[in-house]
Amino acid sequence: MKPCLMLMTILLLSLNTIAQQKYTISGTIKSKAKGETLIGATVRVSSGGGTTTNEYGFYSLTLPQGRHKLEISSMGLQSNFLELNLRRDTVINLFLDDESVSLSGVTITGNSTRRSLSTPQMGLEKLTTKEMKNVPVLLGEKDAIKVIQLLPGIKSAGDGNAGMFVRGGAADQNLILLDEAPVYNASHLLGFFSTFNSDAIKDIAVYKGGMPAQYGGRLSSVLDIKMNDGNNQDFNVSGGVGLISAKLNVEGPIQKDKSSFLITGRRTYADMFLKLSNDSSLNNNSLYFYDLNAKLNYELGSKDKLYLSGYLGKDNLGVGDLFGLKWGNTTGTLRWNHIFSNKLFSNTSLIYSNYDYTISINSSTTQADIYSKIRDYNLKQEFQWYAGSNHNVRFGLNSIYHTITPGQVTTPETSELNSRTLEDRLSWENAIYASDSWKMSDNLSVTYGLRASAFSILGKGDFYNVDADGNVTDTLHYKSGEFVKTYVNLEPRLALSYKLNTYSSVKGSYVRNTQNLHLISNSTSSSPTDKWVASTNIIKPEISDQFSVGYYRDLWNADYELTVETYYKTMQNQIDYRDGADVNTVSNAIEAQLLFGKGRAYGIEWLFKKRVGRLNGWVSYTLSKTERKIDGINYNKWYNARQDRTHDIAIVAVYQLNKKWTLSANWIYYTGDAVTYPAGKYQIDGQTVYYYRGRNSHRMPNYHRLDLGATKQLKQHKRWSSELAFSLYNAYGRENAYIVQFKDSDDDPNKTVAVQTALFKFIPSISYNFKF
Incomplete structure (x- = not known):
């Protein structure tokens, strides 16, 4: 009787192991029109869960073996839907088409970023070039920093002054990075314009609280x-x-x-x-x-x-x-x-x-x-x-x-x-x-x-x-x-x-x-x-x-x-x-x-x-x-x-x-x-x-x-x-x-x-x- 019980236990454990077998899908997500890698693109699983791409468009998602339906989306681009039968680790590189906006109806999507309810990150504000494009600014120069100052907790230093004040911090307490390089004075013409040409910008993220551990060196x-x-x-x-x-x-x-x-x-x-x-x-x-x-x-x-x-x-x-x-x-x-x-x-x-x-x-x-x-x-x-x-x-x-x-x-x-x-x-x-x-x-x-x-x-x-x-x-x-x-x-x-x-x-x-x-x-x-x-x-x-x-x-x-x-x-x-x-x-x-x-x-x-x-x-x-x-x-x-x-x-x-x-x-x-x-x-x-x-x-x-x-x-x-x-x-x-x-x-x-x-x-x- 004991050998039978031991054999049944081993079989049950084996079946449980098989049932819990997981594999990983990974790859990069890009814009089909330009080939640009997409930052923060979302991969959602119909059964629940998902992930987002990192700063270089890379994603990795571990799922149980079996069939899954995926939705891949990014702001301003058409969503892509994918069905797969996952049986091994798989590399899937994905491309998203530009979104077609029609005025025949009243719904126009893709004009703004969406804040995640589930991620723990706080105090994060994101802007897209589309959002910046139509905001009126001084002398028509589309300006990332001037638009950012219209968001809560981020204050302009005033006309003719450089910098910004974030949650009570001084102007020097902001770490400004351009492709990871610190910029110590982000202003032109005594603060009337910023150093950032909007035509060269892919993504803007402002952390005013709860900065991730990879950032340091500034207070605010x-x-x-x-x-x-x-x-x-x-x-x-x-x-x-x-x-x-x-x-x-x-x-x-x-x-x-x-x-x-x-x-x-x-x-x-x-x-x-x-x-x-x-x-x-x-x-x-x-x-x-x-x-x-x-x-x-x-x-x-x-x-x-x-x-x-x-x-x-x-x-x-x-x-x-x-x-x-x-x-x-x-x-x-x-x-x-x-x-x-x-x-x-x-x-x-x-x-x-x-x-x-x-x-x-x-x-x-x-x-x-x-x-x-x-x-x-x-x-x-x-x-x-x-x-x-x-x-x-x-x-x-x-x-x-x-x-x-x-x-x-x-x-x-x-x-x-x-x-x-x-x-x-x-x-x-x-x-x-x-x-x-x-x-x-x-x-x-x-x-x-x-x-x-x-x-x-x-x-x-x-x-x-x-x-x-x-x-x-x-x-x-x-x-x-x-x-x-x-x-x-x-x-x-x-x-x-x-x-x-x-x-x-x-x-x-x-x-x-x-x-x-x-x-x-x-x-x-x-x-x-x-x-x-x-x-x-x-x-x-x-x-x-x-x-x-x-x-x-x-x-x-x-x-x-x-x-x-x-x-x-x-x-x-x-x-x-x-x-x-x-x-x-x-x-x-x-x-x-x-x-x-x-x-x-x-x-x-x-x-x-x-x-x-x-x-x-x-x-x-x-x-x-x-x-x-x-x-x-x-x-x-x-x-x-x-x-x-x-x-x-x-x-x-x-x-x-x-x-x-x-x-x-x-x-x-x-x-x-x-x-x-x-x-x-x-x-x-x-x-x-x-x-x-x-x-x-x-x-x-x-x-x-x-x-x-x-x-x-x-x-x-x-x-x-x-x-x-x-x-x-x-x-x-x-x-x-x-x-x-x-x-x-x-x-x-x-x-x-x-x-x-x-x-x-x-x-x-x-x-x-x-x-x-």
């Missing part, structure tokens, strides 16, 4: 921008001509189905109009920028692919021979993708990034050139291991060598100034990380991970000790290659998602971030000449801990979506300036001008979005508070951070009137920036001197603006299309304050008057775009 957000690969099926040329700029995009195959190239260029020509002026004070001035994107990729075989991409952008502002300001970014990325198996994907990247600026002064008393830069050499190795049907593991390492040139002053012998070169600051930043996305059940998913970072300050050079009053008390000398100090930090990541039903879910996350590169800027505005400094023996790494909770709901057959997220963030080792600090002084001991303390930021964000139909768009609202507490500032009490704004509202609408016309509008309102106004004044030798009390205790006037846009399709054939784009920036002529200055009243010197300066009133534009 990650803006990850991927460039187009280039069409490997056919040659295409597109471009446009506007009031102040022109652009051209050329792409095509080097070897069809195997390799392709992309070249995109853009230049403004406002300086050419200045040269036409009869006013000699204008026609010798410079005012232009240009940028160039280029990319090559080549498939070495079924398991290997090489990418080489680069960016070059320059700005030139000058007032005759008296003053000049030039700045620009250069990046380069060489990447190698390798598929080790149907479950293991590898990406190896060598990355170069450089940002520099030069100030030229040529007056009767002063002649000087001031040069500064920050340059990185970066190695990144990452693996994605699809461990099973319920686990997706990422792990890797990142090593960056930073060189910061704080300033080189070059003068002729006749100048009153002396030439001087500040010491380069060298540092080595390393990190290892691992994370796992685990689907615990049909309703519960979790992503957990850990990032360990080490920042080493290297010689040669002098480092300082500073007393409480900002006086240098000691100078420490280090030889070339010596380690001055190493900061090691652990950065845990945790995110949870629970689906309440088929149309709603709740999520929560916790993330710790550290930052070792800091931007020292003027206290009232941002400019290209702001100084980047690395952590030193005195300047410690900034650390943030952010907790987030959110509710997500699809409404009315998923045609609409509602997102509500709230967050609380604490920050350590925050940097601000001593009262009366001069951060532009040519000195190595910048620490003498700074004070350090803590910060906090909290708020709630709403996003209501309409995805389909002739009318689509979104409404976003952010209610928030951001404060600092630093001994030596504001009587050691909490005070408003410069980027604190109570209310921030954006309404964006796009209406497809007919096949020819698309209308659009956006309206923006936000609370005025926190500033410090004079509390009183006194006279010294006939000169008025203002005194101040309370840091950032006042407000600029509230800001609001309406922008209008319209696009007319001129011709649309298989090989040729063209359009006219019209826009009106600040349609009702609101004179929003750029700066507020104070002076003695002309009628009564004992009285003080405030003088407001505005940059823009009505700014119309027209541009012609084509593609063939």
Whole structure:
């Protein structure tokens, strides 16, 4: 009897093993028309479950043996349906056709991204080039960063200022990546335009909370921008001509189905109009920028692919021979993708990034050139291991060598100034990380991970000790290659998602971030000449801990979506300036001008979005508070951070009137920036001197603006299309304050008057775009 029972047990176990046998399907998903790999394309299984493609279009899905029905979809492309009888590991490469949109009915799909209810990722905003295309912007330049600032929790730094503020963070607390290369100044013309040409962009993702473990080095957000690969099926040329700029995009195959190239260029020509002026004070001035994107990729075989991409952008502002300001970014990325198996994907990247600026002064008393830069050499190795049907593991390492040139002053012998070169600051930043996305059940998913970072300050050079009053008390000398100090930090990541039903879910996350590169800027505005400094023996790494909770709901057959997220963030080792600090002084001991303390930021964000139909768009609202507490500032009490704004509202609408016309509008309102106004004044030798009390205790006037846009399709054939784009920036002529200055009243010197300066009133534009 016992042998029979043992035999039956073995047979049952064998049958169970056979019944549980699983196999893996894997491959890449591409656009059929262009051959571009698709990021975030979805593979769904009719019986439940699925996966999405990674940044390079690769997917891996483990399923039980047997028959399955799959739906493959991607935003803006036709879905593909596949039936298969899975009996072994299988490689299936898939292609999706362009979506055909008809106006015969009212449903127009593919105009917007859709937020996943089941994935634990929080604080993620995604934009497509289609969404950016119709949003009206300044002078008709389609601008990724300006459109991103219409989303909740992401605030514009204001007219004429570079950068953005994300969940209470400063402008330097955003990691901006272009094909994995850091971009340290993502602005043209003092912040009026961004460095990113929309014609070169494939995908934009903004992480404002719960950043995955593969990202690090900044406290507030990650803006990850991927460039187009280039069409490997056919040659295409597109471009446009506007009031102040022109652009051209050329792409095509080097070897069809195997390799392709992309070249995109853009230049403004406002300086050419200045040269036409009869006013000699204008026609010798410079005012232009240009940028160039280029990319090559080549498939070495079924398991290997090489990418080489680069960016070059320059700005030139000058007032005759008296003053000049030039700045620009250069990046380069060489990447190698390798598929080790149907479950293991590898990406190896060598990355170069450089940002520099030069100030030229040529007056009767002063002649000087001031040069500064920050340059990185970066190695990144990452693996994605699809461990099973319920686990997706990422792990890797990142090593960056930073060189910061704080300033080189070059003068002729006749100048009153002396030439001087500040010491380069060298540092080595390393990190290892691992994370796992685990689907615990049909309703519960979790992503957990850990990032360990080490920042080493290297010689040669002098480092300082500073007393409480900002006086240098000691100078420490280090030889070339010596380690001055190493900061090691652990950065845990945790995110949870629970689906309440088929149309709603709740999520929560916790993330710790550290930052070792800091931007020292003027206290009232941002400019290209702001100084980047690395952590030193005195300047410690900034650390943030952010907790987030959110509710997500699809409404009315998923045609609409509602997102509500709230967050609380604490920050350590925050940097601000001593009262009366001069951060532009040519000195190595910048620490003498700074004070350090803590910060906090909290708020709630709403996003209501309409995805389909002739009318689509979104409404976003952010209610928030951001404060600092630093001994030596504001009587050691909490005070408003410069980027604190109570209310921030954006309404964006796009209406497809007919096949020819698309209308659009956006309206923006936000609370005025926190500033410090004079509390009183006194006279010294006939000169008025203002005194101040309370840091950032006042407000600029509230800001609001309406922008209008319209696009007319001129011709649309298989090989040729063209359009006219019209826009009106600040349609009702609101004179929003750029700066507020104070002076003695002309009628009564004992009285003080405030003088407001505005940059823009009505700014119309027209541009012609084509593609063939």
